[in-house]
Amino acid sequence: xxxxxxxxxxxxxxxxxxxxxxxxxxxxxxxxxxxxxxxxxxxxxxxxxxxxxxxxxxxxxxxxxxxxxxxxxxxxxxxxxxxxxxxxxxxxxxxxxxxxxxxxxxxxxxxxxxxxxxxxxxxxxxxxxxxxxxxxxxxxxxxxxxxxxxxxxxxxxxxxxxxxxxxxxxxxxxxxxxxxxxxxxxxxxxxxxxxxxxxxxxxxxxxxxxxxxxxxxxxxxxxxxxxxxxxxxxxxxxxxxxxxxxxxxxxxxxxxxxxxxxxxxxxxxxxxxxxxxxxxxxxxxxxxxxxxxxxxxxxxxxxxxxxxxxxxxxxxxxxxxxx
Amino acid sequence: xxxxxxxxxxxxxxxxxxxxxxxxxxxxxxxxxxxxxxxxxxxxxxxxxxxxxxxxxxxxxxxxxxxxxxxxxxxxxxxxxxxxxxxxxxxxxxxxxxxxxxxxxxxxxxxxxxxxxxxxxxxxxxxxxxxxxxxxxxxxxxxxxxxxxxxxxxxxxxxxxxxxxxxxxxxxxxxxxxxxxxxxxxxxxxxxxxxxxxxxxxxxxxxxxxxxxxxxxxxxxxxxxxxxxxxxxxxxxxxxxxxxxxxxxxxxxxxxx
Numbered sequence: 001x002x003x004x005x006x007x008x009x010x011x012x013x014x015x016x017x018x019x020x021x022x023x024x025x026x027x028x029x030x031x032x033x034x035x036x037x038x039x040x041x042x043x044x045x046x047x048x049x050x051x052x053x054x055x056x057x058x059x060x061x062x063x064x065x066x067x068x069x070x071x072x073x074x075x076x077x078x079x080x081x082x083x084x085x086x087x088x089x090x091x092x093x094x095x096x097x098x099x100x101x102x103x104x105x106x107x108x109x110x111x112x113x114x115x116x117x118x119x120x121x122x123x124x125x126x127x128x129x130x131x132x133x134x135x136x137x138x139x140x141x142x143x144x145x146x147x148x149x150x151x152x153x154x155x156x157x158x159x160x161x162x163x164x165x166x167x168x169x170x171x172x173x174x175x176x177x178x179x180x181x182x183x184x185x186x187x188x189x190x191x192x193x194x195x196x197x198x199x200x201x202x203x204x205x206x207x208x209x210x211x212x213x214x215x216x217x218x219x220x221x222x223x224x225x226x227x228x229x230x231x232x233x234x235x236x237x238x239x240x241x242x243x244x245x246x247x248x249x250x251x252x253x254x255x256x257x258x259x260x261x262x263x264x265x266x267x268x269x270x271x272x273x274x275x276x277x278x279x280x281x282x283x284x285x286x287x288x289x290x291x292x293x294x295x296x297x298x299x300x301x302x303x304x305x306x307x308x309x310x311x312x313x314x315x316x317x318x319x320x321x322x323x
Numbered sequence: 324x325x326x327x328x329x330x331x332x333x334x335x336x337x338x339x340x341x342x343x344x345x346x347x348x349x350x351x352x353x354x355x356x357x358x359x360x361x362x363x364x365x366x367x368x369x370x371x372x373x374x375x376x377x378x379x380x381x382x383x384x385x386x387x388x389x390x391x392x393x394x395x396x397x398x399x400x401x402x403x404x405x406x407x408x409x410x411x412x413x414x415x416x417x418x419x420x421x422x423x424x425x426x427x428x429x430x431x432x433x434x435x436x437x438x439x440x441x442x443x444x445x446x447x448x449x450x451x452x453x454x455x456x457x458x459x460x461x462x463x464x465x466x467x468x469x470x471x472x473x474x475x476x477x478x479x480x481x482x483x484x485x486x487x488x489x490x491x492x493x494x495x496x497x498x499x500x501x502x503x504x505x506x507x508x509x510x511x512x513x514x515x516x517x518x519x520x521x522x523x524x525x526x527x528x529x530x531x532x533x534x535x536x537x538x539x540x541x542x543x544x545x546x547x548x549x550x551x552x553x554x555x556x557x558x559x560x561x562x563x564x565x566x567x568x569x570x571x572x573x574x575x576x577x578x579x580x
Contacts, residue, residue, distance in 0.1 A: 025357045035383035038361035038368055180409050184377050272363050279364065283371060
């Protein structure tokens with residue numbers, strides 16, 4: 001318990017100034033550019049990197065040459081010598097800072113709405129062979145978003161015109177023109193207007209492929225903005241978890257400067273390289289998506305599993321070393 | 324103590340902000356300092372916004388990226404074109420769609436206008452791209468011509484004229500030369516007959532200087548015949564009908580008599 005408290009306090013000592021910096025960056029960035037998304041990423045990154053580095057710098061067993069490492073090894077039980085507890089402390093500190101950021105950032109993002117991915121009843125291709133596709137429409141939808149993949153036609157390309165019908169009733173707005181690949185078309189709907197949406201090709205020759213994310217139905221109401229923002233920011237704990245798991249795994253071979261570098265690189269790879277779900281979560285939040293209906297669940301489980309696997313491997317290696 | 328460094332920095336900036344008379348300048352300076360922090364995230368954000376976000380989001384990410392790379396002429400052109408031409412909302416009512424399209428064109432042109440000075444040798448190219456952007460935007464959404472305040476052909480030619488003055492290459496010169504019927508028609512529609520004829524005379528003079536003699540001769544004689552029709556002294560009725568059917572002279576067809 002004492003280790004947890006010390007680790008959390010030490011991480012807060014690093015993460016709180018980083019959070020203050022993140023808030024300043026967010027405030028200045030949004031005030032001067034009028035756009036929030038890129039600044040949200042930077043803001044979330046700063047306290048997480050500070051917590052990660054503080055845990056590695058503070059708890060001696062993360063490095064072979066840290067001052068007091070030998071003493072800690074002798075006085076702590078378990079193969080990992082308190083590293084999981086230090087990790088938990090860092091996670092708690094980062095969670096507190098991210099929550100603070102979520103409160104500050106929530107006015108900058110739209111209200112979260114569930115975006116349901118609609119799947120066609122037939123093969124999702126509109127071309128010469130098939131001129132109509134239908135999808136089941138969830139209740140309470142207020143918007144339909146179309147973003148089809150445009151394929152090459154056999155003849156000279158002509159923009160495809162689509163008539164949209166809800167339960168067989170054509171929309172008053174008239175047909176929409178699709179002329180570009182992944183062109184976004186937003187169709188406002190009346191709440192509870194029907195249960196089936198049909199897309200009928202009425203002119204043009206561009207074949208349209210409706211993949212999994214090509215037809216989205218947006219719910220009319222959703223959870224509070226703060227909840228959506230807090231959920232998105234909390235996903236940033238996963239890269240921290242994986243980073244400290246990796247640091248545990250490599251702690252037997254690394255001196256402290258190298259351990260810090262490894263922690264930093266692991267975090268950068270997961271955020272900038274989008275290996276983990278953290279940046280995607282914040283981006284979706286900034287677009288007004290409610291994360292629980294997004295396919296971000298599996299990347300989260302993968303990150304969680306990677307951290308656990310690294311920790312188990314570290315335990316196994318340490319046990320082997322002891323023998 | 325090292326942990327306090329960011330706090331001390333913030334306090335210093337805060338003090339500068341509070342004490343300084345030019346709050347906006349201080350804010351801009353701080354923004355310039357922190358803007359590079361977003362750069363690593365921007366490339367990903369931009370690609371993601373293009374594929375999954377809406378055009379406005381991609382435009383905002385692109386602007387941040389372009390602010391960090393002011394001399395990147397091609398980048399400015401690509402993002403300006405993408406926003407102006409692909410960013411429309413197809414289900415808006417016609418009038419709202421036209422206003423939105425005009426707004427996007429205006430912002431895109433302003434982006435390119437701001438980028439011009441930083442593009443050095445590529446400045447004529449940026450101006451030529453601006454001319455193309457006007458033409459294409461009007462072709463996509465003809466209703467925006469009414470919002471431009473001047474005929475699209477005149478606006479496009481203004482950009483090309485500036486590009487030419489900055490030493491643009493043969494491509495721009497020929498573009499102006501072969502676009503002359505549209506420009507001429509724009510002046511005629513506005514009731515400025517004298518300027519329309521002056522533009523035509525200049526094009527006839529330039530056509531004679533083209534390096535390809537056959538092409539130069541054909542275009543020059545066509546323009547001479549058009550001038551005759553416009554002045555009302557063309558007597559070749561059969562030739563006039565042929566010119567009315569000529570795809571290159573379509574903008575002028577209503578005035579050929």
